[in-house]
Amino acid sequence: MTELIQAALPASGSAEAPATTQAPETERTTPWWRDAVIYQVYIRSFADGDGDGLGDLHGVRSRLGYLADLGVDAVWITPFYPSPMADGGYDVADYRDVDPRFGTLGDAAALIGDAHRAGLRVIVDVVPNHTSHRHTWFEQAVRARPGGAERDRYIFRPGVGDAPPNDWESVFGGPAWTRAGDGEWYLHLFAPEQPDLNWEHPEVHAEFDDVLRFWLDLGVDGFRIDVAHGMVKAAGLPDVGHRDQVRMLAHTVLPYFDQDGVHEIHRRWRTLLDSYPGERIGVAEAWAPTPERLARYVRPDELHQAFNFHYLSAEWDARALREVVDDSLATAASVGAPTTWVLSNHDVKRHVTRYGDGEVGLRRARAAALLTLALPGSVYLYQGEELGLPEVLDLPEEVLDDPQRFREPGGGRDGCRVPIPWSAQGPGFGFSPPGSRAPWLPIPAGWGPLSVESQQADPDSTLALHRAALAIRAGHPALGDGTLRWHASPEHTLVFSREPGFWCTVNTGAEPVELTVPGRLLLASAPPAAGDGSVLLPPDSAAWWAAG
Ligand code: GLC
Numbered sequence: 001m002t003e004l005i006q007a008a009l010p011a012s013g014s015a016e017a018p019a020t021t022q023a024p025e026t027e028r029t030t031p032w033w034r035d036a037v038i039y040q041v042y043i044r045s046f047a048d049g050d051g052d053g054l055g056d057l058h059g060v061r062s063r064l065g066y067l068a069d070l071g072v073d074a075v076w077i078t079p080f081y082p083s084p085m086a087d088g089g090y091d092v093a094d095y096r097d098v099d100p101r102f103g104t105l106g107d108a109a110a111l112i113g114d115a116h117r118a119g120l121r122v123i124v125d126v127v128p129n130h131t132s133h134r135h136t137w138f139e140q141a142v143r144a145r146p147g148g149a150e151r152d153r154y155i156f157r158p159g160v161g162d163a164p165p166n167d168w169e170s171v172f173g174g175p176a177w178t179r180a181g182d183g184e185w186y187l188h189l190f191a192p193e194q195p196d197l198n199w200e201h202p203e204v205h206a207e208f209d210d211v212l213r214f215w216l217d218l219g220v221d222g223f224r225i226d227v228a229h230g231m232v233k234a235a236g237l238p239d240v241g242h243r244d245q246v247r248m249l250a251h252t253v254l255p256y257f258d259q260d261g262v263h264e265i266h267r268r269w270r271t272l273l274d275s276y277p278g279e280r281i282g283v284a285e286a287w288a289p290t291p292e293r294l295a296r297y298v299r300p301d302e303l304h305q306a307f308n309f310h311y312l313s314a315e316w317d318a319r320a321l322r323e324v325v326d327d328s329l330a331t332a333a334s335v336g337a338p339t340t341w342v343l344s345n346h347d348v349k350r351h352v353t354r355y356g357d358g359e360v361g362l363r364r365a366r367a368a369a370l371l372t373l374a375l376p377g378s379v380y381l382y383q384g385e386e387l388g389l390p391e392v393l394d395l396p397e398e399v400l401d402d403p404q405r406f407r408e409p410g411g412g413r414d415g416c417r418v419p420i421p422w423s424a425q426g427p428g429f430g431f432s433p434p435g436s437r438a439p440w441l442p443i444p445a446g447w448g449p450l451s452v453e454s455q456q457a458d459p460d461s462t463l464a465l466h467r468a469a470l471a472i473r474a475g476h477p478a479l480g481d482g483t484l485r486w487h488a489s490p491e492h493t494l495v496f497s498r499e500p501g502f503w504c505t506v507n508t509g510a511e512p513v514e515l516t517v518p519g520r521l522l523l524a525s526a527p528p529a530a531g532d533g534s535v536l537l538p539p540d541s542a543a544w545w546a547a548g
Helices: 002-007 057-062 064-070 105-117 136-143 149-153 202-218 262-274 291-298 318-334 358-374 445-450 452-456 462-475
Strands: 037-041 074-077 121-126 177-179 185-187 222-225 281-284 340-342 378-382 485-487 493-498 502-507 513-516 519-524 534-537 541-547
Touching: 057 064, 057 105, 064 105, 064 462, 105 121, 105 202, 121 202, 136 149, 202 262, 222 262, 262 281, 262 291, 291 318, 318 493, 318 502, 358 462, 358 493, 358 502, 358 541, 445 452, 452 462, 462 519, 493 513, 502 534
Parallel strands: 037 074, 037 378, 074 121, 121 222, 222 281, 340 378
Antiparallel strands: 177 185, 485 493, 493 502, 502 541, 513 534, 519 541
């Protein structure tokens, strides 16, 4: 083993970095969520069971076998609740029901049961920062008079002359305030159809306790908490003092995001989750300015996981990746939480495209998959990532649906929400049953080779790579929760090992890199060329090795 470690050092042999610790050895009985691979189903675009061109719960049920074969541990399903769909379902009109377009409550219960029988856990979204404007509470609030008690569940304020109450901006662009008919303004950090709830109101707390219980009683294994950093606003709703606030989201604590008070809510929810058997979890969608502030959401008495958007935002560059991996592991470890690794979701440009698109982007995405699945912690896979789907950049204007597209040119998120191509034949690519309406967003004509059907038949496909990686990850004692050790390596490469006996090598550069092999090849995103005791790692590639 020592020989192998030294063999991987370049001639100059700089010192090894100290091991990054995540959880003390003694605590590693590994609850499922510490290293689960969780597959995100974007309900509108995964599989259409009833032929209306829109994905639904029946569709998900019919594809559970695919997910179990892929080898993931859990499925997170985006909102399927009754909704006017002003924001793809993140505008919820009734938190305890299913939108008829997606099925019925009975379908949800049946899906949870089937998933459990297939060995998959189920996580659903809860959207507590705002409701739909069609929620009964908001309809009552609008009908009430200024000062009326029904308005207190939301954030209504008088304006300043003709101007809104303060300078806050909506994440979707424009002011975060809209005027109700009688002149008062209400706050909406997202679309005007998504009024923000007032979390200083005890009824709001009680309502969400009840909503969580409703789904927990139905058998869900946890919640993805939408805008988990948003519910509490700074006292007095002070001005930000700057325009273009969306650019500040990733760096600064704003008076409407990441306020300390939100942690009280998460503590309360943790107690509620813990009162159920079976390790039900909460995962925070929190856009926090630093890894340190993000770690606060996963302190021992708060949520179990938080999406690691710092990793998602990193460039395809060895140095940048190593830095974000180290920061993420260290900050999560400081509170005893597992790290999560996320490359894509329904809100961001797919990483094949972020990494350069076309062949280069796909090569990098395949390598990133092996890097990501080798890191300590839990991994989120966004539907279609296992197929190497790129962002669709040329959707016709008339099909665009996402409200964020009005914020700035190219700001829309429809391009990562295009339905999954299940079979090789267009135009519907098996997304819906034969003879159905066209998919709600058109699937590019060239996606046949990217379809599940085509890739299933190809041992070198991106789907096959994910299946193989997930199978190895599930069976290898070094993978999942735990620690990693970096080894010195040439520029543009990453080399780390995990005990017992696992190594990962990554080349993010444009040139092949020669490396002394740490052992026997387990899996590679692109085959390394064998040399005499060494290998050539192809550009933009990653490989897994069994040491010894
Ligand atoms: C989250 C969702 C996103 C939605 C927003 C408002 O960021 O992931 O899709 O638009 O919240 O609910």
